[in-house]
Amino acid sequence: MIETKNLEFSYNHGKENEFRVLKGLNFSVKKGSFTVILGHNGSGKSTLAKHFNAILLPCGGSCFVEGLDTKDPSLLWEIRKRVGMVFQNPDNQIVATVVEEDVAFGPENLGVKSEEIRKRVDNALKAVGMYEYRKSAPHHLSGGQKQRVAIAGIIAMEPEYIVLDEPTAMLDPVGRKEVIKTITNLNKTMGITIVLITHYMDEAVGADRVVVMDGGEIIMDGTPREVFRQVKALKDTGLDVPQVTELCYILRQNGVDIRDDVLTVDECREEIIKIYNKHSAKGQKYD
């Protein structure tokens, strides 16, 4: 479990231009779960995520990874081994000129033995579907492929948690799908705990839990269905809902008795057809 207790954080702490971002946040991520954090720019979501592997340290309160206090410098390696991070721009995360060397970079730095590295690199590349590109040069890959290599580099360190900060923001729709499929697969088959920060609401639909942040605080927390049904509240904080959820919301506003927690096109199709068939059957009775 990752847990924050009364976590406070300010940029420029103690200086004149101090900017408070997190104001006593209590939050936890259960092992094995898939959590999505939503929130507009400046809501504090990246700041929170950077506490999970001690890139940022609390100004007040604490952050624990499996009980390890991130403020204790002697635990830094233990924490970073457990929690890997993937960032927005794949080009900033790739260090080597050959894919498999890039993936080996992490375990090498952890002092893993050569044969073990070989095994881990191959497995990691297979896990993200990039094994056949192991000898390629990263700059010849597409954005989605590069991002999957970056994720493989994290997997090779065998972390228990992977925190991804808008990993799809710079990708095209095909690349986005590849990356989300990869992440979902790591969670479901390898049991790696995922924390995904995103602006794309459709990427949140498959998560176990959606957390919405605003002004450094958590304002909603629940399953995707529980959160997305609050269409108006989400729009008020500057976020979106999936198009089909919005459609159902408008239909409800206009007196149609349709579920308010519809998330996917197929669910929505089923609901509307049910209502439509009922309606036309009624119409025929009166004829």
Added chain:
Amino acid sequence: MIKITNLNYVYSAGGPFEKAALVDINLNIEKGRFVGIIGHTGSGKSTLVQVICGLLKPTSGQVLIDGKNIYEDKNKKELRYKVGLVFQYPEHQLFEETVYKDIAFGPKNMNLDEEEIKRRVLYAAKVVGLKERHLEKSPFDLSGGQKRRAAIAGVIAMKPEILLLDEPTAGLDPKGRDEILREIKELHKKENLTVILISHSMEDIAKLADTVIVMNKGKVHMMGSPKEIFAKANELRQIGLNAPSISELCQKLRDDGMPLPPNIITVQDAAEEILKLLGKL
């Protein structure tokens, strides 16, 4: 008006990495249009806008703007002021000490007088929703969304007649994205500006554009109104694109026997049509 005839562009022509990025493009874009360009990565969309704005010289073929060839030396200067390009992640190009100076950079190079420069900077800042207090700040002290606005303002201050935008909202949150797109749409209407917008968001294209160009493998695969284009969901899927999910839904409802019109592309239209069928309107 932009007239493109038999345009070809080849990267590293003659070299080992030769790659044809644009193949036999023929296009007419009338003045005052709002054109959306879609296509997956590598389909040639960015190359196309860079050719239109005079950054890449076509390997063969012609680009005429208001009847003049943009690659003839005598036309270059005049035509480049007519066409403004906002690159992907334009905030990486901010460099001046203040936001004001950064926005003023383009107009200054056009040899305008100080009065006019000032007028244009204030105008452009207003268009993108930057406040006057932002203008004296360093661009590097702005938030991500504000930086993006400052960079776009720098192009708008040159008062182009044709504005090209390459994924202007990539990486922004939904609110920032909607605001910037609304501002561009307003500018388009008010100034009769021709806008060419590259986007991966079919939802945004459906809301904004009056014409959609679909690029695939360096060719214009389809061109038409958003309603015409997004009605072809299957064809789009074959080339790695999607129609907006609302169009997909309406298509499936039609397959199930609901008599919806074939070309619904926005949530509002879908809601209206469904409510009609349910007798609620």
